[in-house]
Amino acid sequence: EIVLTQSPPTLSLSPGDRATLSCRASQSVSSHLAWYQQKPGQAPRLLIYDASNRATGIPARFSGSVSGTDFTLTISSLEPEDFAVYHCQLRSNWPPVITFGQGTRLEIK
Amino acid sequence: EVQLVESGGGLIQPGGSLTLSCAASGFSVSNNYMNWVRQAPGKGLEWVSVIYTGGSTYYSDSVKGRFTISRDNSKNTVYLQMNNVRVEDAAVYHCARAYSTYLDWFDPWGQGTLVTVSS
Numbered sequence: 299e300i301v302l303t304q305s306p307p308t309l310s311l312s313p314g315d316r317a318t319l320s321c322r323a324s325q326s327v328s329s330h331l332a333w334y335q336q337k338p339g340q341a342p343r344l345l346i347y348d349a350s351n352r353a354t355g356i357p358a359r360f361s362g363s364v365s366g367t368d369f370t371l372t373i374s375s376l377e378p379e380d381f382a383v384y385h386c387q388l389r390s391n392w393p394p395v396i397t398f399g400q401g402t403r404l405e406i407k
Numbered sequence: 408e409v410q411l412v413e414s415g416g417g418l419i420q421p422g423g424s425l426t427l428s429c430a431a432s433g434f435s436v437s438n439n440y441m442n443w444v445r446q447a448p449g450k451g452l453e454w455v456s457v458i459y460t461g462g463s464t465y466y467s468d469s470v471k472g473r474f475t476i477s478r479d480n481s482k483n484t485v486y487l488q489m490n491n492v493r494v495e496d497a498a499v500y501h502c503a504r505a506y507s508t509y510l511d512w513f514d515p516w517g518q519g520t521l522v523t524v525s526s
Binding site: 330332334339340341342343344347348353385387389390391392393394395396397398399400401 | 411444450451452453454457465467501503506509510511512513514515516517518519
């Protein structure tokens with residue numbers, strides 16, 4: 299069973315700062331990792347798919363990368379609306395098993 | 408506009424049953440891979456179930472044998488029948504459309520419906 303570990307659990311930054319969020323897989327995996335943003339009381343929103351592709355309508359300040367089993371979501375310059383919880387997600391091959399990380403809360407410092 | 412709206416959540420006693428609904432607009436549920444994903448209070452997201460275009464269904468081990476996913480193409484709605492509900496099933500239940508047979512990613516998501524389990 300693949301485990302996704304997100305770090306840090308909470309990240310306190312200011313608008314304009316650069317945010318780096320990590321998602322580490324417990325074993326060698328494919329690059330089919332997705333990132334989601336979720337605000338309180340709202341549905342998760344797809345940000346990044348296949349580790350580095352921005353979803354439709356997602357601003358260019360959001361980017362994703364991968365190195366081995368380490369996936370990173372970077373927000374180049376935080377806007378006030380970016381403070382939220384971020385989740386990573388990975389899928390198995392077959393049968394379908396979907397794994398989510400425990401989330402990183404990005405809060406205003 | 409592509410949209411998913413869940414309903415049917417509420418308070419249920421352990422061992423009870425409940426059916427959740429997810430109404431889709433802007434696309435056809437019969438031509439897509441439709442899922443339920445839940446989030447317990449203060450916890451991360453947990454995938455629950457998928458129904459494929461051909462009707463095949465899969466479940467997480469935590470709900471297998473107790474929950475059933477189905478759809479009504481005429482109503483463009485997906486359902487989650489929850490039986491023998493446990494305290495640990497309490498969560499906000501979201502429906503979401505998946506990309507690809509392997510469920511690579513989910514988009515869009517519904518806002519969710521809250522299921523509370525208590526005696």
